[in-house]
Amino acid sequence: MLTDPMALCGEQKAQAGTLYVVATPLGNLGDITLRAIRILETCDVIACETPRITQRLLAALGIQKKRLFTYRDAGEAKSAQHLIDILKNGRSVTLVSDAGTPTISDPGYRLVKQCRDEQIPVIPLPGSNAALTALSVSGFPTHAFVFLGFLPVKSGARKGLWETYKNFDGSIIFYESPYRIRKTIATLKEIFEHDRLVFIARELTKLNESFYRGTLSEFTDDRLPEKGEYTVIVSPK
Numbered sequence: 001m002l003t004d005p006m007a008l009c010g011e012q013k014a015q016a017g018t019l020y021v022v023a024t025p026l027g028n029l030g031d032i033t034l035r036a037i038r039i040l041e042t043c044d045v046i047a048c049e050t051p052r053i054t055q056r057l058l059a060a061l062g063i064q065k066k067r068l069f070t071y072r073d074a075g076e077a078k079s080a081q082h083l084i085d086i087l088k089n090g091r092s093v094t095l096v097s098d099a100g101t102p103t104i105s106d107p108g109y110r111l112v113k114q115c116r117d118e119q120i121p122v123i124p125l126p127g128s129n130a131a132l133t134a135l136s137v138s139g140f141p142t143h144a145f146v147f148l149g150f151l152p153v154k155s156g157a158r159k160g161l162w163e164t165y166k167n168f169d170g171s172i173i174f175y176e177s178p179y180r181i182r183k184t185i186a187t188l189k190e191i192f193e194h195d196r197l198v199f200i201a202r203e204l205t206k207l208n209e210s211f212y213r214g215t216l217s218e219f220t221d222d223r224l225p226e227k228g229e230y231t232v233i234v235s236p237k
Contacts, residue, residue: 017090018087019122021108029057047070047079048070048098130175151184182221206228208227
């Protein structure tokens, strides 16, 4: 019987000059992986969206005195170069987002691309992802799907996007804010057939986690609270 779960990770520690892309829980801290804990413990620098949120995660894991570097979309090019310099000086860097997998509708693409361009090792540590988590319990086809991330703000651009994928032979996944979810469903009703099935996951893995599944015609405003983060999936025709 294995008495030390961390032994599953072997002796793996963060290696010098290596970037680690680490997925963190969407909400439930029990979803953190043992390997992610090990890398967070042993890396030199953690690049994160919101230091306050990352510090809360580290405290829950009993990890102290870590150097945190704020890494966001704003000023990402300059931040990426700073982290590249750190990596070239033989330090290890872990990239995390506030929740889920970095670079998937979260900052990190430019940093990873520059590391690849400059042949700096990049190691992924898989874990939580809202889009695939929702798809896995939607009951919709998984043989083919398209992920659209966060939708354009302008209604015209949104409608154009829906027209493009209206007849896509797979599931359509996107993220939506609580303040636009009702308007988005109304727009979907204008483009898609009203009997098209939709699956909506709200606050995945959190205390108020909830799921909604039905045809577009069945969705009314009172079913969609203007609170929490939404992942929406539209079924194939």
